[in-house]
Amino acid sequence: MGKKQIILLVFAIATTVAIYLFFPVGTQNNNNNQAKGGAARDQAPMEEKIFTIDAYIAEVNAALATDLKKKSAEYLASIEGTNNFDQNIKDYTSLVDLYSAAEKPEIAAFYIYKKAQLIREPKVWEKSGDNFIALYADNLMDERLRKDVMKKAIDSYLNASNADTSNLDVKVKLAQCYMEGSNEVMNGVTLLLNVVQTNPSHYGANLLLGKFGIVSGQYEKAIARLEKVVSLQSEKIEGYFLLTDAYAGNKNFDKAIETLSKAKKISKDKELIAQIDAAIAQLKQKTN
Numbered sequence: 619m620g621k622k623q624i625i626l627l628v629f630a631i632a633t634t635v636a637i638y639l640f641f642p643v644g645t646q647n648n649n650n651n652q653a654k655g656g657a658a659r660d661q662a663p664m665e666e667k668i669f670t671i672d673a674y675i676a677e678v679n680a681a682l683a684t685d686l687k688k689k690s691a692e693y694l695a696s697i698e699g700t701n702n703f704d705q706n707i708k709d710y711t712s713l714v715d716l717y718s719a720a721e722k723p724e725i726a727a728f729y730i731y732k733k734a735q736l737i738r739e740p741k742v743w744e745k746s747g748d749n750f751i752a753l754y755a756d757n758l759m760d761e762r763l764r765k766d767v768m769k770k771a772i773d774s775y776l777n778a779s780n781a782d783t784s785n786l787d788v789k790v791k792l793a794q795c796y797m798e799g800s801n802e803v804m805n806g807v808t809l810l811l812n813v814v815q816t817n818p819s820h821y822g823a824n825l826l827l828g829k830f831g832i833v834s835g836q837y838e839k840a841i842a843r844l845e846k847v848v849s850l851q852s853e854k855i856e857g858y859f860l861l862t863d864a865y866a867g868n869k870n871f872d873k874a875i876e877t878l879s880k881a882k883k884i885s886k887d888k889e890l891i892a893q894i895d896a897a898i899a900q901l902k903q904k905t906n
Contacts, residue, residue, distance in 0.1 A: 668769070669762040671728045678722055689716055706736055723749075724759040724767065731770055740782035747774035747791060754799065768799035786813050790822040797830065806830075821850050828860055837868035848880075855884050862897075871904045 679687055693709040693716070700706060710733040717725040727749040734746040750771035753759040759767060775792035779785065789809050796806030807830060813823040824843045831840025844861035851857065858881035865874035875898055882894045 668765045670766045671724060671763060671770070674760060674763055675725055675728070678720075678725060682720070686716065686720060703736065707733060710736070723753060724763055727753055727767075728770070731774060734774060734777070738777075738781070740778045740785065740788070743774050743778035743781060744785075744788055744791075747771045747778060747788075747795075750774060751791070751795070764799075768795060771795050772800065786817055786820055787822065789813050790820070790826065793823070794826055797826065803830075819846075819850055821847060824850070825857065825860070828857075828864065832860065832864050832867060835867070837864050840864040841868065848877075853884065855881050858884070866901065866904075871901050875901050875905070 679690060682690065690713065693713050696709045697706050700709075710729050713729040714726045714733075717723075717729065727746070730749050731746045734742045750767050754764065754767050754771065772792065772795045775788055775795060778788045779792055782788070790813055793806035793809035793813070796802040796809070807827070810823045810827050810830075813820050814827070817823075824847050828840045828843035828847060831837065831843060841861065841864045844857055844864055847857035848854075848861060858877050862874045862877045862881070865871070865877060878894055878898050878901070882891055882898075885891050885894065
């Protein structure tokens with residue numbers, strides 16, 4: 619969890635609204651099908667158009683310097699004209715390097731994804747997903763690509779999970795994508811429940827289930843999950859912030875203050891400590 623996200627969360631104490639902003643689990647329904655008078659109820663929903671990386675590549679290539687454009691075309695022509703695994707991998711690697719140097723990480727990530735489609739190994743698929751999520755989480759991409767980037771992250775992790783069903787960390791990454799970047803929230807929850815059934819002490823799965831408990835207003839369940847999280851890794855501050863919010867949502871402000879005070883002892887960041895003090899002061903007002 620980044621510092622900005624933590625500070626947002628501290629300010630969000632006692633409200634599920636800010637947790638929702640921190641954890642946009644895709645529960646919003648974008649389907650605007652209800653026509654006037656209900657006439658559209660029986661109509662099939664129109665498929666939303668997504669701006670794809672392929673379209674973005676064409677856009678970027680049109681503005682590329684002539685030498686870079688030529689190199690890109692040469693690598694792609696080699697891939698299309700050569701049915702040679704090693705040469706194709708080499709060409710995709712060259713494309714990754716070319717667009718990384720051109721500061722187009724979205725396109726570099728796309729060609730890592732294309733390499734993964736050839737290699738079909740779980741670790742390569744996982745790396746592809748990680749690259750897309752790094753772009754998504756840090757906003758290191760053209761904003762129009764967010765949906766396609768998440769779609770390809772989900773596909774990458776799904777392939778990684780199918781190739782190695784024993785990798786629980788990949789399942790958690792896939793679940794987080796479902797919950798934070800799509801409308802398939804319950805698919806993510808189901809995956810997480812399967813993970814904790816296999817390993818009840820899985821930190822990431824319990825953390826995400828705790829977040830979901832807060833978002834869905836199931837504070838008792840969230841508290842149980844997040845108490846486990848802080849017991850598993852007491853040195854990680856994110857669990858304390860989420861647990862604080864769960865206690866506050868459950869109107870147990872004394873426990874919320876106690877939990878935030880523990881978080882304060884962990885942090886060495888002066889700015890964050892000041893934010894924690896401000897949040898504690900707000901919570902104390904609620905106990906009066």
